[in-house]
Amino acid sequence: MTALVAVVGALGAVAVVTGLLVFTVNSMARATFLLLASFVAVGAVLIGFGLGYLGTVVILMMTIEMMIMVVFMVMLMMNPAGLMPMTMVHNRRGSWAIALVVFGLLTTGVWLVPFPTPGPAAVGDPTLALGDALMGGQMLTMMTLGLALLATIVGTVAVAVSRR
Amino acid sequence: MSTTELVLRLALTAAAALIATGLYGALSQQSVVMIMMGLELVVNGLLLAAGAFWWAGGAPVVASVLIVVLVTVMAVEMAMGFAVALALYRARQVDLTDDAAELAG
Missing domain, CATH: 1.20.5 (Single alpha-helices involved in coiled-coils or other helix-helix interfaces)
Structure with missing residues (x-):
């Protein structure tokens, strides 16, 4: 159980950090692979929770989806490799403000709401269910x-x- | 606080951070593909939250059905997003939303 706390904490942190890096690196190709890392971390958490099938589906699907995304970037984008650093953002400050407010509200709810937690149940095979x-x-x-x-x-x- | 509760709240906090990050990306990025990445991150956070509720809530089957729905939403979003990006590029040769703001002409 304590191992699960560590795993969820570590993989959750990996998912969030790689998610943040998606919007900070110059190269869109790197952004794609960072997004993939974020998805793989979440898929691994799902597997850790006992949802082996769904976690594997998420990881496999996202790997293929990100490969398709790379193809589209090379096809359509003016600067896929980030060799000419440029900022392609608008209203950065407003976006940060909205994102931080949403994060604050959600996190407050997460730590204040009394969730009913009967805990992990022995359901047999969750995939069969x-x-x-x-x-x-x-x-x-x-x-x-x-x-x-x-x-x-x-x-x-x-x-x-x-x-x- | 029990360990189950701690794991649930940790996972939900990470999910909230993913949702907020995705929201920032979807609102601030100009490139169509980067906006799609932001939306994907939001759904990623929802996946994490649904998995945490499944685990902590006594494995209700609706939570795993919700994950299936989210995975489908992600596939649909991605496919339609690419189709729109392609249509936009065919019509205007642009890949930024700000360049696509003008009406046809």
């Missing part, structure tokens, strides 16, 4: 997600296709 739920009581959720993904496939092709 998830599959049962998605094919049973949560079927509507699954169908909605499927439809949303289908709409995304059609929508992305419709938006991105050349009109000439």
Whole structure:
């Protein structure tokens, strides 16, 4: 249990620090890999919590997604490697203020609200429980997600296709 | 405070920091791809929070279903974001939101 405190603290810190670095490095390619590191840290925390399947899905999906992102950067961005340092931000001070206020509010809530914590339960296989739920009581959720993904496939092709 | 509570609150604090960082990025960045990275960080924080609630709350299955929903949201956001970036580039040859602010012409 104390090991889990250390793991969650350390990996949470890694996720936050790499997340912050995403918006401070010059190179967008580096930013992509820092974002990937942040996602891998969160995926590892999920695995530490016992959600082995979902944690692995997050890590695998994000690895592939970030590779696609790198391709898009090289295709479209004017300065993907950060060789010509330039700032591409607007209203930095206002954005920081909003972000800090949101962080303050959320953190206050996190440490003041009395959460009901029955603690980790012995549920057997959480992946089996998830599959049962998605094919049973949560079927509507699954169908909605499927439809949303289908709409995304059609929508992305419709938006991105050349009109000439 | 019990250890379970401590782990939950630590994870939720990290999640809050991720959400705030993502918000800063989405609000301040000009590049379309960097804005998408900010949105991804917000969803990353939500993933962490959902996992923490699953673990500390006695493993309710709805929490893991929520993680599936979040992963799907991330995929949809990414796909639509890239499609919009591509459409924007095709139409105007721009990759910054400020350059895309003018109406067509």
